[in-house]
Amino acid sequence: MNLLLYFGAKVLGALAMLVVGAGVVFLLMHAVPGDAAMAALGDAASPDAVASFRAEHHLNDPLAQQFWDWARAALTGDLGKSISLAGGFSTSALIAGSLPNTLFVGGFALVIAIAISLVAGSIAASRHGRMEDVLATSGAIVTISMPDFWLGYMLVLVFSLGLGWFPAYGFVRPSESLAGAFHSGFLPALAIAVPMAGIFSRMLRTTLLETFRRAYVVSAHAMGFGRSFIFWHYVFRNALIPYVTAIGLQARYLLGGVVVIERVFGVPGVGSVMVDAAFARDYGVVQGCAVVFLVIVIATNLLVDALCGLLDPRRAA
Amino acid sequence: MSAQAGMRETNVMIEPPALNATNVLQVHGLNLYLDAKGRRLHVVRSVDIDLAASEVLGLIGESGSGKTMTGLSLLRLEPERAQITAETMRLDDTDLLAASQGALRGLRGSRIAMIFQDPVGAFNPAKRIGWHAREVLRRRATRAGPWRPVARELLAEVDIADADRVLGSYPHQLSGGMLQRVLIALVLAAEPQVIIADEPTTNLDNIVEQQILRLFRKVKRTHGAAFIFITHDMSVAAALSDRIAVMYAGEIVEVGPTEAVFETPKHPYTVGLIRTSRALQDGAARLPEIAGELPGLSGQRTGCAFAPRCPERMPQCTTRTVGMARPAPGVQARCLLYADA
Ligand SMILES: Nc1ncnc2c1ncn2[C@@H]1O[C@H](COP(=O)(O)OP(=O)(O)O)[C@@H](O)[C@H]1O
Ligand SMILES: [Mg+2]
Numbered sequence: 001m002n003l004l005l006y007f008g009a010k011v012l013g014a015l016a017m018l019v020v021g022a023g024v025v026f027l028l029m030h031a032v033p034g035d036a037a038m039a040a041l042g043d044a045a046s047p048d049a050v051a052s053f054r055a056e057h058h059l060n061d062p063l064a065q066q067f068w069d070w071a072r073a074a075l076t077g078d079l080g081k082s083i084s085l086a087g088g089f090s091t092s093a094l095i096a097g098s099l100p101n102t103l104f105v106g107g108f109a110l111v112i113a114i115a116i117s118l119v120a121g122s123i124a125a126s127r128h129g130r131m132e133d134v135l136a137t138s139g140a141i142v143t144i145s146m147p148d149f150w151l152g153y154m155l156v157l158v159f160s161l162g163l164g165w166f167p168a169y170g171f172v173r174p175s176e177s178l179a180g181a182f183h184s185g186f187l188p189a190l191a192i193a194v195p196m197a198g199i200f201s202r203m204l205r206t207t208l209l210e211t212f213r214r215a216y217v218v219s220a221h222a223m224g225f226g227r228s229f230i231f232w233h234y235v236f237r238n239a240l241i242p243y244v245t246a247i248g249l250q251a252r253y254l255l256g257g258v259v260v261i262e263r264v265f266g267v268p269g270v271g272s273v274m275v276d277a278a279f280a281r282d283y284g285v286v287q288g289c290a291v292v293f294l295v296i297v298i299a300t301n302l303l304v305d306a307l308c309g310l311l312d313p314r315r316a317a
Numbered sequence: 318m319s320a321q322a323g324m325r326e327t328n329v330m331i332e333p334p335a336l337n338a339t340n341v342l343q344v345h346g347l348n349l350y351l352d353a354k355g356r357r358l359h360v361v362r363s364v365d366i367d368l369a370a371s372e373v374l375g376l377i378g379e380s381g382s383g384k385t386m387t388g389l390s391l392l393r394l395e396p397e398r399a400q401i402t403a404e405t406m407r408l409d410d411t412d413l414l415a416a417s418q419g420a421l422r423g424l425r426g427s428r429i430a431m432i433f434q435d436p437v438g439a440f441n442p443a444k445r446i447g448w449h450a451r452e453v454l455r456r457r458a459t460r461a462g463p464w465r466p467v468a469r470e471l472l473a474e475v476d477i478a479d480a481d482r483v484l485g486s487y488p489h490q491l492s493g494g495m496l497q498r499v500l501i502a503l504v505l506a507a508e509p510q511v512i513i514a515d516e517p518t519t520n521l522d523n524i525v526e527q528q529i530l531r532l533f534r535k536v537k538r539t540h541g542a543a544f545i546f547i548t549h550d551m552s553v554a555a556a557l558s559d560r561i562a563v564m565y566a567g568e569i570v571e572v573g574p575t576e577a578v579f580e581t582p583k584h585p586y587t588v589g590l591i592r593t594s595r596a597l598q599d600g601a602a603r604l605p606e607i608a609g610e611l612p613g614l615s616g617q618r619t620g621c622a623f624a625p626r627c628p629e630r631m632p633q634c635t636t637r638t639v640g641m642a643r644p645a646p647g648v649q650a651r652c653l654l655y656a657d658a
Contacts, residue, residue, distance in 0.1 A: 224426030
């Protein structure tokens with residue numbers, strides 16, 4: 001019951017955040033200098049053509065009216081049409097085609113980062129102050145300070161151009177071949193994952209070390225529990241709550257990384273669509289992509305809240 | 318004089334440890350050093366503790382005097398950056414200094430147990446009480462059978478009627494008094510020889526404190542365990558203890574039978590503590606507090622640690638090493654007022 005209330009409140013909060021966020025995206029897009037009609041038709045377009053283009057795309061309506069129309073349509077899944085791509089692709093279709101690729105690479109990166117950090121962070125904390133700790137901690141600092149695009153090029157240099165293990169460019173859609181997606185998505189995912197793994201490892205190490213000092217850990221020792229039992233059931237289990245929270249906070253940086261890395265590796269994801277559309281001043285598409293990213297961030301936070309609610313019995317109280 | 322009282326008397330004498338077979342716990346010359354921000358603190362100083370089977374020793378002293386560190390040392394749960402030295406440190410026939418980590422884990426919770434000041438902090442916040450009971454009873458229970466009936470039985474012994482509700486609760490859902498009862502029940506499950514209770518009622522309100530103290534008296538009657546009952550509250554110590562040891566700045570400054578220590582305290586520090594406690598009970602508006610504060614714990618000490626605050630200070634108190642004197646039968650006091658020469 002308490003848990004239901006807790007989740008209900010979180011979902012309402014997320015919806016409110018979505019509305020406000022979408023409004024902000026809309027306003028920002030319309031504050032950007034540069035005329036969409038000129039961009040679409042070219043600088044040499046006749047005033048008549050520009051006027052009819054503006055009328056056709058409702059660009060003369062008041063801003064609030066435009067937002068309302070757009071939001072209402074968006075709720076039914078209609079995010080408008082591309083004005084830069086020939087054939088007038090619908091934004092929804094563009095996103096539907098690219099979102100699975102982004103989710104695949106982003107999710108793959110997250111899994112790699114979590115896996116690395118669980119191992120490195122646990123080892124560093126349980127070997128506090130010793131060789132393993134120093135290695136893991138300095139490794140984390142090095143990886144955190146690597147720009148992801150640079151890391152991407154380095155990975156390509158070594159693993160595809162040098163060793164020939166992975167393709168240097170291009171991505172096989174997971175719908176075509178899952179194995180192919182894993183193979184071609186590995187380097188982009190790794191490039192995103194490595195700096196994140198550094199952040200996550202340090203985070204886990206810190207919370208583990210804090211948890212080691214808790215009174216309940218001393219009490220568990222006094223009860224005669226074994227070392228590994230105490231580590232897993234007391235220390236790790238309780239450190240998991242701040243760790244999951246910290247991962248949730250990194251979600252938006254993950255998306256930033258995805259946008260850059262999609263360009264480097266030629267992954268046809270939402271980030272690529274968004275960057276192409278931005279260069280073409282295709283506001284509708286950029287806006288749609290931004291909203292998709294907003295939804296992803298909010299959904300991630302909701303997921304993290306749900307996980308924390310399950311992990312921490314005090315949370316829902 | 319009864320046989321038991323006679324035995325108590327021999328307890329406090331420093332004898333070759335091997336000869337004293339009746340004591341479940343024999344500690345002689347226990348020292349604990351802590352590294353705190355580059356400084357080496359001598360937190361526990363040449364402490365002797367001899368505990369007979371089923372005896373209750375009250376360990377009293379103001380906050381920071383080293384009571385908790387002494388208790389943790391006895392389970393060898395001293396902090397990571399601490400060093401322990403001792404001439405003797407035996408639990409029954411086990412040398413606590415030489416025992417391996419594995420052997421110590423086998424002793425903890427089964428032959429020597431500890432109850433902590435903060436009952437809420439003693440439980441895993443992510444797990445229900447039933448989880449704790451199951452894990453403890455699976456490893457430690459002396460009674461046969463599945464854990465749940467045994468847990469109900471143990472909880473009944475600590476006067477918890479609705480055992481199933483308690484077992485199904487998370488620690489944060491229960492009161493401090495309830496959690497302390499649960500902890501006592503879990504500790505009793507293994508029938509340990511020695512139980513160290515570190516200010517187990519300090520964080521509880523007055524009524525609950527009285528209930529828990531009653532529970533300790535009942536446990537003392539019904540179980541054979543010896544207790545070290547740590548407290549800074551003289552009246553609590555008096556209510557439970559057979560003997561009292563008074564700790565000051567890492568040292569035991571007086572030890573003796575409870576009546577003797579309360580009726581005729583010898584060490585000026587004990588005299589001050591008891592005066593303060595009596596005034597508290599009488600609800601005095603102004604407390605006759607002992608002036609000054611605890612001395613630092615770093616480095617060597619010449620003379621008596623209490624000398625700067627002592628109303629009876631003599632010139633030699635700050636220059637001579639002060640050993641234990643025997644001002645009365647069974648009583649020892651670390652004070653030059655009672656020195657032979
Ligand atoms: N983790 C620690 N680091 C440094 N000093 C400590 C630590 N824990 C305790 N001490 C010091 O050890 C002394 C004894 O502490 P403690 O045994 O907790 O006293 P008590 O239980 O009598 O209040 C105190 O003076 C305190 O300053
Ligand atoms: Mg203490």
